[in-house]
Amino acid sequence: MDFSLSKEIDAPAAFVFQAVTDYERFETAAIARGVKVHRRGAQSDAAAGPIWDIRFLFHGKSLDLTLEVTDLVAPDHLVMAIAAKSFKGRAMCQLSPGETEVTEMTLSFMFEGQTLSGRLFLKALEVTKATMEQKIAKRMADFAQETESDYRTTV
Structure with missing residues:
Protein backbone atom coordinates (compact mmCIF):
# COMPACT_ATOMS: atom_id res chain seq x y z
CA MET A 1 0.00 0.00 0.00
CA ASP A 2 1.43 3.34 -1.07
CA PHE A 3 0.16 6.88 -0.83
CA SER A 4 1.50 10.42 -1.00
CA LEU A 5 0.29 13.88 0.07
CA SER A 6 1.67 17.39 -0.55
CA LYS A 7 1.28 20.77 1.13
CA GLU A 8 2.80 24.18 0.42
CA ILE A 9 4.32 25.99 3.39
CA ASP A 10 5.12 29.72 3.34
CA ALA A 11 8.63 29.39 4.76
CA PRO A 12 12.09 28.60 3.35
CA ALA A 13 13.07 24.94 3.00
CA ALA A 14 15.82 25.20 5.64
CA PHE A 15 13.31 26.51 8.20
CA VAL A 16 10.75 23.82 7.31
CA PHE A 17 13.45 21.13 7.52
CA GLN A 18 14.36 22.35 10.98
CA ALA A 19 10.69 22.00 12.01
CA VAL A 20 10.45 18.52 10.41
CA THR A 21 13.47 17.33 12.40
CA ASP A 22 12.21 18.79 15.71
CA TYR A 23 11.67 15.28 17.05
CA GLU A 24 10.74 16.41 20.56
CA ARG A 25 7.82 18.39 19.12
CA PHE A 26 6.44 15.25 17.42
CA GLU A 27 7.09 13.07 20.46
CA THR A 28 5.14 15.49 22.68
CA ALA A 29 2.25 15.61 20.19
CA ALA A 30 2.13 11.80 19.99
CA ILE A 31 2.19 11.41 23.77
CA ALA A 32 -0.65 13.94 24.04
CA ARG A 33 -2.70 11.63 21.77
CA GLY A 34 -2.09 8.61 24.00
CA VAL A 35 0.83 7.09 22.08
CA LYS A 36 3.64 5.52 24.11
CA VAL A 37 6.93 6.77 22.70
CA HIS A 38 10.45 5.72 23.69
CA ARG A 39 13.46 7.14 21.86
CA ARG A 40 16.60 5.03 21.94
CA GLY A 41 19.89 6.86 22.32
CA ALA A 42 20.66 10.51 23.04
CA GLN A 43 17.83 13.03 22.84
CA SER A 44 19.94 15.63 21.03
CA ASP A 45 21.47 13.31 18.41
CA ALA A 46 19.23 14.22 15.43
CA ALA A 47 21.58 13.19 12.63
CA ALA A 48 22.77 9.84 14.01
CA GLY A 49 19.69 7.88 13.00
CA PRO A 50 17.45 8.03 16.04
CA ILE A 51 15.17 5.06 16.69
CA TRP A 52 11.79 5.10 18.42
CA ASP A 53 9.73 2.30 19.88
CA ILE A 54 6.07 3.26 19.59
CA ARG A 55 2.91 1.62 20.95
CA PHE A 56 -0.64 2.79 20.34
CA LEU A 57 -4.17 1.48 20.00
CA PHE A 58 -5.38 1.06 16.44
CA HIS A 59 -9.00 -0.03 16.11
CA GLY A 60 -8.89 -1.47 19.62
CA LYS A 61 -5.69 -3.48 19.11
CA SER A 62 -2.27 -2.59 20.43
CA LEU A 63 0.16 -1.89 17.60
CA ASP A 64 3.92 -1.83 18.21
CA LEU A 65 6.15 -0.06 15.70
CA THR A 66 9.79 0.80 15.43
CA LEU A 72 18.65 12.58 6.36
CA VAL A 73 19.81 15.21 3.87
CA ALA A 74 19.23 18.81 4.96
CA PRO A 75 17.18 20.62 3.71
CA ASP A 76 16.05 18.09 1.10
CA HIS A 77 14.55 15.00 2.70
CA LEU A 78 14.09 12.71 5.67
CA VAL A 79 13.44 8.97 5.30
CA MET A 80 12.26 6.69 8.10
CA ALA A 81 12.02 2.90 8.14
CA ILE A 82 8.89 1.53 9.79
CA ALA A 83 8.89 -1.99 11.22
CA ALA A 84 6.12 -3.94 12.92
CA LYS A 85 5.71 -7.62 13.65
CA SER A 86 3.75 -8.33 10.48
CA PHE A 87 4.64 -5.51 8.07
CA LYS A 88 7.36 -3.04 7.21
CA GLY A 89 7.40 0.23 5.41
CA ARG A 90 9.02 3.53 4.70
CA ALA A 91 7.98 7.13 5.26
CA MET A 92 9.63 9.96 3.35
CA CYS A 93 9.34 13.70 3.79
CA GLN A 94 10.60 15.53 0.70
CA LEU A 95 11.02 19.32 0.68
CA SER A 96 11.08 21.23 -2.61
CA PRO A 97 11.90 24.94 -2.39
CA GLY A 98 9.88 27.28 -4.59
CA GLU A 99 10.90 30.51 -6.28
CA THR A 100 10.03 32.58 -3.23
CA GLU A 101 10.04 31.57 0.42
CA VAL A 102 7.55 28.78 -0.27
CA THR A 103 8.38 25.13 0.26
CA GLU A 104 6.38 22.17 -0.99
CA MET A 105 6.39 19.35 1.52
CA THR A 106 5.51 15.88 0.22
CA LEU A 107 4.90 12.96 2.56
CA SER A 108 5.07 9.49 1.00
CA PHE A 109 4.30 6.21 2.71
CA MET A 110 5.02 2.71 1.40
CA PHE A 111 4.02 -0.45 3.28
CA GLU A 112 4.33 -4.16 2.55
CA GLY A 113 3.09 -7.13 4.52
CA GLN A 114 5.66 -9.56 5.87
CA THR A 115 3.15 -12.18 6.96
CA LEU A 116 -0.35 -13.20 5.95
CA SER A 117 -1.80 -11.22 8.86
CA GLY A 118 0.29 -8.22 7.79
CA ARG A 119 -0.98 -8.40 4.23
CA LEU A 120 -4.56 -8.69 5.49
CA PHE A 121 -4.02 -5.73 7.82
CA THR A 128 -9.96 3.33 4.85
CA LYS A 129 -7.23 4.96 2.74
CA ALA A 130 -9.33 8.04 1.88
CA THR A 131 -10.11 8.66 5.56
CA MET A 132 -6.45 8.18 6.52
CA GLU A 133 -5.37 10.62 3.81
CA GLN A 134 -7.87 13.20 5.09
CA LYS A 135 -6.55 12.88 8.64
CA ILE A 136 -2.93 13.14 7.51
CA ALA A 137 -3.79 16.12 5.27
CA LYS A 138 -5.37 17.84 8.29
CA VAL A 155 11.69 37.49 10.51
Whole structure:
Protein backbone atom coordinates (compact mmCIF):
# COMPACT_ATOMS: atom_id res chain seq x y z
CA MET A 1 0.00 0.00 0.00
CA ASP A 2 1.43 3.34 -1.07
CA PHE A 3 0.16 6.88 -0.83
CA SER A 4 1.50 10.42 -1.00
CA LEU A 5 0.29 13.88 0.07
CA SER A 6 1.67 17.39 -0.55
CA LYS A 7 1.28 20.77 1.13
CA GLU A 8 2.80 24.18 0.42
CA ILE A 9 4.32 25.99 3.39
CA ASP A 10 5.12 29.72 3.34
CA ALA A 11 8.63 29.39 4.76
CA PRO A 12 12.09 28.60 3.35
CA ALA A 13 13.07 24.94 3.00
CA ALA A 14 15.82 25.20 5.64
CA PHE A 15 13.31 26.51 8.20
CA VAL A 16 10.75 23.82 7.31
CA PHE A 17 13.45 21.13 7.52
CA GLN A 18 14.36 22.35 10.98
CA ALA A 19 10.69 22.00 12.01
CA VAL A 20 10.45 18.52 10.41
CA THR A 21 13.47 17.33 12.40
CA ASP A 22 12.21 18.79 15.71
CA TYR A 23 11.67 15.28 17.05
CA GLU A 24 10.74 16.41 20.56
CA ARG A 25 7.82 18.39 19.12
CA PHE A 26 6.44 15.25 17.42
CA GLU A 27 7.09 13.07 20.46
CA THR A 28 5.14 15.49 22.68
CA ALA A 29 2.25 15.61 20.19
CA ALA A 30 2.13 11.80 19.99
CA ILE A 31 2.19 11.41 23.77
CA ALA A 32 -0.65 13.94 24.04
CA ARG A 33 -2.70 11.63 21.77
CA GLY A 34 -2.09 8.61 24.00
CA VAL A 35 0.83 7.09 22.08
CA LYS A 36 3.64 5.52 24.11
CA VAL A 37 6.93 6.77 22.70
CA HIS A 38 10.45 5.72 23.69
CA ARG A 39 13.46 7.14 21.86
CA ARG A 40 16.60 5.03 21.94
CA GLY A 41 19.89 6.86 22.32
CA ALA A 42 20.66 10.51 23.04
CA GLN A 43 17.83 13.03 22.84
CA SER A 44 19.94 15.63 21.03
CA ASP A 45 21.47 13.31 18.41
CA ALA A 46 19.23 14.22 15.43
CA ALA A 47 21.58 13.19 12.63
CA ALA A 48 22.77 9.84 14.01
CA GLY A 49 19.69 7.88 13.00
CA PRO A 50 17.45 8.03 16.04
CA ILE A 51 15.17 5.06 16.69
CA TRP A 52 11.79 5.10 18.42
CA ASP A 53 9.73 2.30 19.88
CA ILE A 54 6.07 3.26 19.59
CA ARG A 55 2.91 1.62 20.95
CA PHE A 56 -0.64 2.79 20.34
CA LEU A 57 -4.17 1.48 20.00
CA PHE A 58 -5.38 1.06 16.44
CA HIS A 59 -9.00 -0.03 16.11
CA GLY A 60 -8.89 -1.47 19.62
CA LYS A 61 -5.69 -3.48 19.11
CA SER A 62 -2.27 -2.59 20.43
CA LEU A 63 0.16 -1.89 17.60
CA ASP A 64 3.92 -1.83 18.21
CA LEU A 65 6.15 -0.06 15.70
CA THR A 66 9.79 0.80 15.43
CA LEU A 67 10.73 3.96 13.52
CA GLU A 68 14.31 4.64 12.46
CA VAL A 69 15.72 7.59 10.56
CA THR A 70 17.61 5.92 7.71
CA ASP A 71 18.41 8.91 5.48
CA LEU A 72 18.65 12.58 6.36
CA VAL A 73 19.81 15.21 3.87
CA ALA A 74 19.23 18.81 4.96
CA PRO A 75 17.18 20.62 3.71
CA ASP A 76 16.05 18.09 1.10
CA HIS A 77 14.55 15.00 2.70
CA LEU A 78 14.09 12.71 5.67
CA VAL A 79 13.44 8.97 5.30
CA MET A 80 12.26 6.69 8.10
CA ALA A 81 12.02 2.90 8.14
CA ILE A 82 8.89 1.53 9.79
CA ALA A 83 8.89 -1.99 11.22
CA ALA A 84 6.12 -3.94 12.92
CA LYS A 85 5.71 -7.62 13.65
CA SER A 86 3.75 -8.33 10.48
CA PHE A 87 4.64 -5.51 8.07
CA LYS A 88 7.36 -3.04 7.21
CA GLY A 89 7.40 0.23 5.41
CA ARG A 90 9.02 3.53 4.70
CA ALA A 91 7.98 7.13 5.26
CA MET A 92 9.63 9.96 3.35
CA CYS A 93 9.34 13.70 3.79
CA GLN A 94 10.60 15.53 0.70
CA LEU A 95 11.02 19.32 0.68
CA SER A 96 11.08 21.23 -2.61
CA PRO A 97 11.90 24.94 -2.39
CA GLY A 98 9.88 27.28 -4.59
CA GLU A 99 10.90 30.51 -6.28
CA THR A 100 10.03 32.58 -3.23
CA GLU A 101 10.04 31.57 0.42
CA VAL A 102 7.55 28.78 -0.27
CA THR A 103 8.38 25.13 0.26
CA GLU A 104 6.38 22.17 -0.99
CA MET A 105 6.39 19.35 1.52
CA THR A 106 5.51 15.88 0.22
CA LEU A 107 4.90 12.96 2.56
CA SER A 108 5.07 9.49 1.00
CA PHE A 109 4.30 6.21 2.71
CA MET A 110 5.02 2.71 1.40
CA PHE A 111 4.02 -0.45 3.28
CA GLU A 112 4.33 -4.16 2.55
CA GLY A 113 3.09 -7.13 4.52
CA GLN A 114 5.66 -9.56 5.87
CA THR A 115 3.15 -12.18 6.96
CA LEU A 116 -0.35 -13.20 5.95
CA SER A 117 -1.80 -11.22 8.86
CA GLY A 118 0.29 -8.22 7.79
CA ARG A 119 -0.98 -8.40 4.23
CA LEU A 120 -4.56 -8.69 5.49
CA PHE A 121 -4.02 -5.73 7.82
CA LEU A 122 -2.75 -3.59 4.94
CA LYS A 123 -5.67 -4.67 2.72
CA ALA A 124 -8.05 -3.55 5.46
CA LEU A 125 -6.21 -0.22 5.63
CA GLU A 126 -6.71 0.29 1.90
CA VAL A 127 -10.46 0.36 2.53
CA THR A 128 -9.96 3.33 4.85
CA LYS A 129 -7.23 4.96 2.74
CA ALA A 130 -9.33 8.04 1.88
CA THR A 131 -10.11 8.66 5.56
CA MET A 132 -6.45 8.18 6.52
CA GLU A 133 -5.37 10.62 3.81
CA GLN A 134 -7.87 13.20 5.09
CA LYS A 135 -6.55 12.88 8.64
CA ILE A 136 -2.93 13.14 7.51
CA ALA A 137 -3.79 16.12 5.27
CA LYS A 138 -5.37 17.84 8.29
CA ARG A 139 -2.26 17.21 10.39
CA MET A 140 -0.07 18.48 7.54
CA ALA A 141 -2.18 21.65 7.34
CA ASP A 142 -1.84 22.15 11.11
CA PHE A 143 1.92 21.59 10.86
CA ALA A 144 2.15 24.07 7.95
CA GLN A 145 0.19 26.70 9.86
CA GLU A 146 2.36 26.29 12.99
CA THR A 147 5.56 26.39 10.93
CA GLU A 148 4.46 29.48 9.01
CA SER A 149 3.53 31.20 12.27
CA ASP A 150 6.89 30.29 13.82
CA TYR A 151 8.70 31.58 10.72
CA ARG A 152 6.84 34.90 10.75
CA THR A 153 7.90 35.48 14.37
CA THR A 154 11.57 35.01 13.43
CA VAL A 155 11.69 37.49 10.51
